[in-house]
Amino acid sequence: MAQADSGRALVVGGDSLVGSALQEHCRKMGMAVDATSRRPGAGLPFDLSDPDFAPLGRADYRMAFLCAAVTSMQACQQDPDGSRRINVENTLALARRLADRGVHMVFLSSSQVFDGETPAPAEDAPRAPKNEYGRQKLAVEEAIAREDLPAAILRPTKVLADRPVGVFKGWFEALSQGRKAQAATNMALSPVMVADVAEAAWRLAEARHRGIWHTGSSDAIGYFDAARLMAEKRHLPLDLVEGQDVTEAQVPSIFRHRYVTIGCDKIGRSLGLPAKRARDILDALFEGFPR
Ligand SMILES: NC(=O)c1ccc[n+]([C@@H]2O[C@H](COP(=O)([O-])OP(=O)(O)OC[C@H]3O[C@@H](n4cnc5c(N)ncnc54)[C@H](OP(=O)(O)O)[C@@H]3O)[C@@H](O)[C@H]2O)c1
Numbered sequence: 273m274a275q276a277d278s279g280r281a282l283v284v285g286g287d288s289l290v291g292s293a294l295q296e297h298c299r300k301m302g303m304a305v306d307a308t309s310r311r312p313g314a315g316l317p318f319d320l321s322d323p324d325f326a327p328l329g330r331a332d333y334r335m336a337f338l339c340a341a342v343t344s345m346q347a348c349q350q351d352p353d354g355s356r357r358i359n360v361e362n363t364l365a366l367a368r369r370l371a372d373r374g375v376h377m378v379f380l381s382s383s384q385v386f387d388g389e390t391p392a393p394a395e396d397a398p399r400a401p402k403n404e405y406g407r408q409k410l411a412v413e414e415a416i417a418r419e420d421l422p423a424a425i426l427r428p429t430k431v432l433a434d435r436p437v438g439v440f441k442g443w444f445e446a447l448s449q450g451r452k453a454q455a456a457t458n459m460a461l462s463p464v465m466v467a468d469v470a471e472a473a474w475r476l477a478e479a480r481h482r483g484i485w486h487t488g489s490s491d492a493i494g495y496f497d498a499a500r501l502m503a504e505k506r507h508l509p510l511d512l513v514e515g516q517d518v519t520e521a522q523v524p525s526i527f528r529h530r531y532v533t534i535g536c537d538k539i540g541r542s543l544g545l546p547a548k549r550a551r552d553i554l555d556a557l558f559e560g561f562p563r
Pocket residue numbers: 285286287288289290291309310311318319320321322338339340341342343358380381382383427428429430431432
């Protein structure tokens with residue numbers, strides 16, 4: 273075995289939203305970082321659909337963050353076998369190899385392991401995923417517990433980038449160009465900033481925590497209210513924000529939760545990372561959007 277390099281972290285899925293923030297956070301904390309990528313020349317080459325583990329065996333890692341996954345719930349639903357190979361079978365094959373080498377891991381799970389019918393479920397609340405993505409996250413969580421793998425399981429709610437992406441980008445561009453922005457009146461989000469997820473994951477790894485941990489906001493905000501807040505904060509035309517109920521055809525109910533917040537007391541208490549209010553998170557986010 274090579275000489276221990278106690279200051280090195282491995283980010284599996286370095287191009288992901290969370291993986292990118294984790295690389296930055298680790299470097300800020302003075303750690304060397306290796307990150308995997310499927311892009312040629314962008315990092316350690318690694319593809320979970322047909323993994324060659326050799327590139328990951330060349331250094332000794334103090335911690336590893338398992339971020340790579342098929343993250344689209346629709347894609348998992350459409351290709352359960354292919355996505356399960358990536359999200360469950362090969363993720364676990366990797367986790368077992370890292371465990372054999374004594375690497376402490378953080379596995380990025382999801383609040384989708386719940387059915388969303390209970391407000392603010394705690395870490396030990398019964399899990400009952402409604403879709404394939406959630407079932408795959410649950411399968412990994414169960415294997416980590418069953419096999420006693422050295423890993424913390426971190427379940428974020430809705431992770432937000434610090435720039436306009438996804439639905440926020442759509443609203444922002446529409447309103448900036450004087451077009452209508454349509455936002456759901458029957459769906460809510462519990463946001464958490466990507467930098468806060470990275471900090472939580474890093475602290476879990478650094479202290480070699482195990483078990484399940486939640487990170488999200490302390491309350492929820494409706495998408496329509498979020499769009500109105502964006503317009504207010506950015507001085508964009510509020511009357512162009514239109515509310516509409518999302519239909520079953522647009523977003524099937526298996527991908528929706530009635531209650532989107534999850535109980536985050538444990539991480540607040542144990543790691544000193546209290547959950548923030550959804551509105552405060554979005555206030556700060558929209559404040560930083562380009563002018
Ligand atoms: N974002 C959220 O709101 C959220 C919430 C809860 C949990 N999570 C979990 O947190 C983790 C990170 O999420 P994220 O939103 O940061 O992810 P993301 O931005 O959607 O990126 C997913 C990453 O996985 C990589 N990937 C996909 N298939 C792969 C394969 N076969 N082999 C290797 N890499 C593969 C992708 O590589 P390419 O760049 O090459 O496509 C991409 O870099 C995921 O496990 C996700 O399930 C995310």
